[in-house]
Amino acid sequence: MNFWLVKSEPTTYSWQLFKEQGKAKWDGVRNYQARNYLMQMKKNDQVLFYHSNIGKEILGLAKVISEAYPDPTTPEKQWVAVDLVPVEEFKKTVKIEQIKAEIKLKDVLLIKQSRLSVMPLTKEQFDILYQMTK
């Protein structure tokens, strides 16, 4: 079991829309580092969903239901997509300031490499973030 965090601008694709649709194709990624992480995702991996720009918070938990396949939004062969489904909506979201304020989360790539849109979390990082929603 692996743990991930994916980022989306709510004006582009929001958690609310994800929840309504009940499933998302995580496509359109055009960054090699993010692409490489998408390719490592396995079925049932846990994925935290973060809103960048507006909100700047983790709103919910998703899981992987389809592992990487060719991205249908481009004819270029090098890009991939995965399918995610919502699992849980957090009553308490986790704001970026809270993440920054927690010393144990200082190595989370969201902080260190803010432009990356798909990133791995260690189990410890995931557990701490998840606890912060309770």
Add this chain to the structure above:
DNA sequence: GCCAACGTTGGC
């Protein structure tokens, strides 16, 4: 709206 960070492109 600004700017830092960073990825990509293209000239050499």
Add this chain to the structure above:
DNA sequence: GCCAACGTTGGC
């Protein structure tokens, strides 16, 4: 292969 220029992202 290097690096300047440029575009994009995202926090503030």
